[in-house]
Amino acid sequence: MDEDLVTIGVFARRSWLSPKALRLYERQGLLLPAAVDEHNGYRWYREEQLETARLIARLRRLDMPLTAVAAIVAAEDPQTRADLIGDYWSTQEHATAVRRELVTHLRRRLLDDPEGFTMYDVKVRDVPEQTVLTEQRHVKVQELSPWIDEATGRLLKSAAGHGDGIVGPCFIIYHGEVNEDSDGPVEICLPVDPTGPVDAAVRVEPAHREAYTRIIKAQVGYPQILSAFDAVAQWVSSQGLPVSSSPREVYFADFGAAAPSDEVCDVAFPLD
Structure with a gap:
């Protein structure tokens, strides 16, 4: 046996991995032993x-799945490895931010806390007439995101x-409630040159x-985005203002490139 070979027990202690983990990574093809005694x-x-x-x-201390670990280990270029780790962590930070907003929304709903809506800054603006390309469909919430992307x-x-x-931000109008049981309909509108x-x-x-009211990317997911809709509806009611049309989401930023804390969307209610 080569002198530079060490037993699995010694290797486990020096690598901070248990023998059980090393056997798992061997089965996964992630870290193979240099030699296995055939007897x-x-x-x-x-x-x-x-x-x-x-x-x-x-x-693994980052709770990274084995498929992601394998991709990093297989990458020969240090920059590629660093980029893969950065991409993974960005995804985790986004998921954590989304869950944080969901917790806030659920607590507000469970406690029936109207004061919780004061965190939303509601403003009023004028919107000019727009010519829009449009697509509309009855769709429930579990089908909403894929359909929005496709449409x-x-x-x-x-x-x-x-x-x-395109001459303005895309907006999505909810002509009816959209949840696990109701299907809108929903209309996507893209402002274009009228000529x-x-x-x-x-x-x-x-x-x-x-x-x-303006919200960040982490607040856009369902159901936490409902807090923004509730906040604007509550503000409109408190001001005694009549609503003239269906509520909508106005996306003014590059959603895919945005960080979880970046402002990307306005939740809006048209007024008479």
Whole structure:
């Protein structure tokens, strides 16, 4: 046996991984022993495998799944490894931010706390008349996000050949309640140049005033976004203002590129 080989017990102590974990990573093809005794099944590892083993141990302390760990270990370029770790952590931070907002929403609902809505800054603005490409569908909440992505892609493709293209932020109108039991309908609207050729469903969204509040990306998910809708509705009611049309979400930022704490959306109620 080579002198630089060590037993699985010694390797486990020096790598901060248990023998059980090392056997699991062997089965996963993540960290293979340098040698296995064909008679007694003893496993042996080389000194130079310690760096990989210690990297695996540190990554697992991040609760990183084995598939993600395997991708990082397989990457030969240090920059690629660093980028993969950064991407993973960004995803985890976003998920944590979303859960934090969901906890806040659930606590507010359970405690029936009207004062909790004071965290939302509600303002009023004028919105000019807009020509919009539109797509509408009855859809329940579990189907909402995939449909929004697909429909927005279709509208963007249509807008590319529509005059000067997009001239305002995309907005989503909820003509009816959308949840696990109700299906709207929901309408996606993409403002375009009114002089362009019509190659999709198009209509005019009338000029109006609207009450709105601005929210961050982590607050957009369902059901926590309902807190923003409740806050604007409560503010409108407290001001004695009549609502003239269906509530909506107005997306003014690059949602995919935004961080969890970036402002991306206005929840708005048109007013008479």
